[in-house]
Structure formats: C-alpha cells, structure tokens
Amino acid sequence: MEKRKHIWSLLFLLVLMAFTFFLLFRQLNIQDLMDTITGFEPVFLAAGMGMVVLFLCCEAFVFRIVLKGIDHPIRRISALVYAGIDFYFSCITPSANGGQPAQAYYMTKDGVPLSKSGITILVYGMMYKAVLLLFGMFALCMVPSYVFGESTLLMVLFLFGAVCDVAVFVLCLFAIFHPDCIRRPVYFCIHILAKLRLITDKEKAMVGAEKQLLEYHEASMVCKKTPNLVIKTFCITFVQRAIQFSIGYLVFRG
Template identity: 30%
Template sequence: MKDYKNLFFKILKNGGLFLILIVFTFYFVFRGMDLNTVVTTISKTNVFYLLIGALCMCIFLLCEASNFRRNLTALGYKTSLKQCINYSVQGFFFSSITPSASGGQPMQAYQMYKDDIKISHSTLVLFVEFIFFQTVTIMYAIIGFGTQYSLLNGKINSLMILFILGIVFNFAVLVAFILVLFHSEKVKKLLNIVVRFLKFCKFKKADMIKEKVDSIIDDYKECAMYIVKNKGIMFKTFITKCVQIFAIHSVPYWIYRSFGFNEYSIFMFVGVQAVLFISVSALPLPGSVGASESGFLILFKLLFPASVLNEAMLLSRGVSFYLFVFLCGIFILVKYASDTRAKRLAKLQAAKEAAEKKVYKKRVVQQI
C-alpha cells in the first residue's frame, strides 16, 4: 500500500495545477465585467432551484455509492452506505483535481483496501462502474446531439471537432475494455503481433509489456464472468447510472429556473449538457477546468439570455463542480482527522492493556 500513499501525495500536488487553472479561467471570463453587477444578478436568483441543483449532485454521489454497495454485496462483503458514500466522495474529489480524472479510481481502491476489500474485488467493482459510466455517457451524448440537432446545427462549429473527438475517444476506450473482457484470446493474439513488431524494432521492454498486459487480461476474465453471472445486478447498475448522469446533467436546467425562466424543458438542457460533457472529456485537464466553462458559454448561449449567461455559467459550474469539490475535500479532511485520532486512541488503548497485563503478571509472580 506504499504505492497508494505515494499516489495520495502526488495527487495533492496536482491540486496546485487545479487551482492555477481556476484562477486563469475566471480571470479571463470576468475580466471585462462589473463584479458588482454579477453579484447583484446572482443575489436575485431563486435559492429553491439552486438547492434542487445541489440535491441533484447529492443524488449523483448516492447513485454511485448505491452501485458500489450492490456489487460489493454480490461479492460477499457487508458494506454500509456510509462506507460506499466515502468511496464515491473520494472518487469525485480526486478525479476532479487530477488530469484526465486519473486519481479517482486508485484512491477508491485504496479506501476499499482499508476496509478489508481485496484489491482484485475492488478493481472488479470499479471496472464495472467505469464500463457503465462510459456506456451511459456516450448514450446521453448521442441522444442529446440527435434530439437537439436543430438547436445545435451550425451554431457550435467551434466545439464540433471536440464533440467528435470525445465520442471517438470514449467509444474506443469502451470497445477496448469490452474486447479485453469478452474476447481476451483475440486480444492476446493481437498483442503477440504488436510484441513481434516491437522486437523487430529492437524495443528491449517488449516482453515485459506483454507479461503485464497478459496479467491484466487474465484478471479481467473474472470481471467478465461476474458480469455474465449477475445480469440482474448489471441491469440495476445500468439504470442507477442513467439516473446518476441525468442528475448531474440536469443542474444547468435548475440554474435556468433559478433566474425565473421556464421556456425550455429539462430534456433540452440535459441533452446540451451531455454534448458539452463528452466534448471536454477527452481533454487532459483536472476537472475539465477552463474547457467546461468556455464550452458552457458557447453552447448555453442558445438557451440562456446573454444578460445572465456568465452568471449562469458561474452558478452551474459552482453547484455541479466547485461546491462539491470543496465539500468533498472537507469530508475527506474530517475523515482523515477522525481516522488518525481513532488509530492514536487504539494505540494508546493497546499500550495501556499491555501495561496492565505486565503489572498483573508481575503481581502473580510476586504472590507465587
């Protein structure tokens, strides 16, 4: 577990890049605006709808926690909802502050390890969660683009390339994982061809790469068997994931309602947000900071009046991202302090019991 601890500190260092991106992003967005006007406009929003947006983010975290608990229970573990919420919070926070969301799953696996869940089983659960996340994300993006084509057509040329790249990248990753799961022998044959080519090119580490990839493929066979044997659980996981992604994609709609508008439906906002999400997902930026804000200003100008667009972006990203990064960070710090205190008390108690035993043995010897 030393590698996980090193990863933890490495991820925290990446938080510096995260903060720098935030500063630059909001500097360029608001540099030409009157901040008093921004504050005044935001202060006039309906807090009720902002709270609904925050509730949607709670649903987002709870849905993931529910999936974790369901799949861990199927593997024979008795986990509480509190434990699984911790896994979900850890994933959201560390995915948000690391490039390409690379830190979330390793930290979730580390937390599961601390709760005596085997690495092989935590990897399996996280793998299932990732597959359904990719599937539903792509599904929402395609449906969103198809249903809102008349709105988006010809008006988002600057984002169209990113949208296509996002779809291609995410679909390629999904297909690669499915092939590894259900067609492992064919993947190994393809890998052998690649290894022969690398050897032909005098690449020294070709055999080492082959061994590592073969090991990963063998590990994923267990995951494939689990998916096939638990179709009912997979269906529930898929439905839960659909609710989860709908919840987070609906946040811009509740921001829209908070300004007093009700012309467009929630499905239009979810569709447009799904297109935006997939468009920036392939960019290696922590939390897609900068890209998401810029993309919001491009896409949602089709739905928000220009007079409140910047404020809407600030509130939407504030509720769906920055607020919950902050809250999850506080949760993690409090939990870390609580765990540290519990460990210290456990050590003191163990030392006290050891000392009492020593005194007791000494008295017994003296009596003899």
C-alpha cells in the first residue's frame, strides 16, 4: 500500500511538472530561449546557477537548525528536499503561496509532527519578513528618490508592502511567543468546518487540535529559551536573500 502511494505521488509530480512546462512553453519559442541562454556569458550563467543551489542550501540549513533545536533532527538530504519543494511549488502557484503548505505536507508525510513543521516554517517566514524589511529600508535610505520621487503609486505600494510585512512579522512573533493566542482561531475554524460538514467528528478534531497546540507550545518554548537559534536563522536567511537578489544582478550582467 505504501509503495503504491509513492508511485501515485511520483506520477502526480510528473504530471504536474509536464503541465507546468506545457504552460511555460506554450507561447514561448524554445529556439529564442536557447538563443538567449547561449548568449549569456558562461561565467555569469554558471554563477547564477550556483547561486540558486546556494539559495536552496541556505533554506535547508535553516530547517535543520530549527528542527534540531526543537528535538527533531533531520538529514541534510531531507532538508534540501523540503527547500526544493518550497522553491518549486512557490514558482508554479499564484503569489508563491503553494510552497509552505507543500512543505508542511511532505514534512508531515516524513514523520515530522505538524506542530514542529509549523513552528519551523513560521520561524523561517518570520526571518524572511524581517530580512525583506531590512533590505527595503536599506534601499530606501540609499535611493529615496526612487520610491518617493518617481511615482505616487510606487510610494503607496512600497508603504503598503512595508506595513503588511510589519503586520505579518508581529503576528509571527505572537504565534511563537504567545501560542495561546491562536487557540481561539483554531477552534473557531473547526466549528465552522463542522457546521459546513467538512468535519464529521468535531470532538475528535478538537482533541487533535489541542494536542497539536500543546506540541506547538513546547516547540515555541524551545525558541524562547534558545535565542541563538533565532539569531542563526536570521543571519542565514539574510545571506539567502542576498544570494537571491544577486541572481538578478548576474542575469543582468550576463
């Protein structure tokens, strides 16, 4: 039965990849693409590809650090697979929203408790938002005229994005350091799903949710007691985002 599940999962992935490439190349001339690629300077092309690998390795490193800190160490290859899953599903879903749910799904399939995969993704997401804010503020200080002098729409969008990032960052902090605050929303969602008959056994769902919340609380306590873990993940995420932005620069130079 387990082998059959793996086969179906692999087939689904292959179909999804085929569909993705079909959409990509449906209105794209492959010869034009090849001409563009061959027109790149080999050094910059190789450097860009290397940066993509480093980008994935940084995310894998963060996952290993966080999961080890909450007493669920994973292998390097598993962490790299989770990073690849995030990268792939983020690329093929609108607004890059599919990466983290896919990560949580595959981590759970591999035996990582949902509470621990959740806290790992949450810590990484929080660091991601913090680093983006830092880069945004740096860009604003370096070239303020680009934001405030070029277009009113650009200024509004920049400020709106900054406010949203701060709000998400604060919510992540609350979820990690005050996990009890998410208990009511979880119970409310279960109640709504039960009303819609999407959950048949409400009591069982409540017990399961409470168990996950307790595990989540234990994991969050580890984060509070080990600030070095948060500092390490922030530094690695900072390097990762710098690598990501450098890819665009290398493509431009190439």
